[in-house]
């Protein structure tokens with residue numbers, strides 16, 4: 001697929017997910033595939049102020065690329081200023097969050113709330129586009145409470161977006177109901193910029209089906225990638241060769257350990273392990289491994305994790 005001037009030979013894209021697609025996850029995911037990875041949403045306000053926590057979210061390396069940095073905010077000038085700062089980082093795209101349904105985001109007029117205020121959305125897209133030379137994209141839902149995807153996508157395109165991602169739900173739906181793949185196809189069919197389709201990919205077969213059914217330039221995957229940093233790679237393999245292989249138990253164990261060591265380097269052993277606990281449960285769930293959540297939520301050291309891995313994953317790391 002071609003996004004802006006960049007050709008990426010994997011149509012499967014890692015969705016931005018707050019608390020998931022952070023530096024450590026991206027570092028691990030990059031070992032398995034070369035697909036585009038989105039950062040988690042990054043507050044434009046925090047970036048402009050150089051807030052420590054926000055700056056951590058922005059951290060990337062040349063090896064992580066291609067990376068899209070997603071900004072969330074409500075003020076066109078601050079969004080543009082944040083984009084200018086982001087442009088100096090190791091990233092390839094700047095994405096604007098116009099879909100987040102979380103109350104703490106939408107209540108400020110950011111994220112999904114922008115779909116209720118298309119004028120503001122247009123101002124933000126054109127302010128960001130005019131401020132930077134990197135390609136700019138928008139991640140949106142079908143509409144705020146009803147499907148207005150075509151009108152919204154047209155506005156966003158005319159404001160300068162180089163590509164868009166459509167999650168086939170409204171903001172009001174949050175995560176209930178189903179992602180409407182037909183509605184996404186309607187946007188794909190009527191847009192002359194690339195569209196990424198998003199919502200409800202649970203397996204590699206779903207990823208290929210969403211790509212084929214919508215004719216989208218690419219498919220973005222979120223929840224299915226938790227505990228599956230390899231997912232974009234296995235989906236690509238299914239698309240290309242009709243088959244794929246999941247990680248061996250040995251590779252799974254060493255990947256989890258490496259992921260934990262990256263967290264440890266960044267945050268120290270105890271904090272790193274606290275951050276790692278949810279990832280361990282996702283890795284285990286995704287691999288169909290039975291586990292005692294009490295045990296996972298009491299992990300404090302790398303040695304604790306090694307014990308759990310030895311116990312729960314048959315082969316040694």
Ligand SMILES: Cc1cc2nc3c(=O)[nH]c(=O)nc-3n(C[C@H](O)[C@H](O)[C@H](O)COP(=O)(O)O)c2cc1C
Pocket residue numbers: 015016017018019020040041070097098099100139167198199200201220221222223224
């Ligand atoms: C834990 C979590 C965090 C998310 N964080 C973000 C975010 O930071 N920015 C964003 O645009 N979407 C965010 N999303 C939405 C996903 O990017 C994606 O649009 C949604 O999960 C639907 O795709 P899926 O069915 O493949 O999960 C988040 C979703 C989840 C479950």
